[in-house]
Amino acid sequence: MNQEQAINIGNFLRSKREGTGLSQAEVARRAGVAKSTVSRLEAAQIKPHTDSLQAIGEVLGVSLTDIFAAIGRIPASELPSIRPYLHAKYCDMPAELLEEIENYLDGLARARGISFDGPRNDEDQYATTAK
Known part of the structure; x- marks a missing residue:
């Protein structure tokens, strides 16, 4: 360091x-x-x-x-994109709230001409972390 x-x-x-x-x-x-x-x-x-x-x-x-x-x-490059991060870090959070957060962040990003990589909320992908 x-x-x-x-x-x-x-x-x-x-x-x-x-x-x-x-x-x-x-x-x-x-x-x-x-x-x-x-x-x-x-x-x-x-x-x-x-x-x-x-x-x-x-x-x-x-x-x-x-x-x-x-x-x-x-x-x-070694950090997860926002969606997998949210689902892994906040796995106890209700799925509806996670989706609301994702949509809010997507809107902020789009307004600035950027997008988050990774797939949209997919039940199969997050089945082990989402509740």
Whole structure:
């Protein structure tokens, strides 16, 4: 990990922590890491260990995958398109709500001249995740 990525992780974690209203000390306590770890990560003074990032992310409600994706550590080509992502991530959500979200996002994308790749909501494709 380079210094720019460390800075991006620090900024990302700080933003998420501030959004939750938690102090660095409280995040550290809940994550089971030293307060200096949280402080130094946010200041990009240390390179993060995966275990620490995962524990802190759990406290902040952010997965390790989301942290790495937010800083560009995971290439876009390796991320799922929006429909499979929604169905996998929010499998407990009612199918009607997922469809409403998909339609809303499609409308936003179309209004800007883009489209989401991947098939439309297909019962067979999402049978293992949709409820």
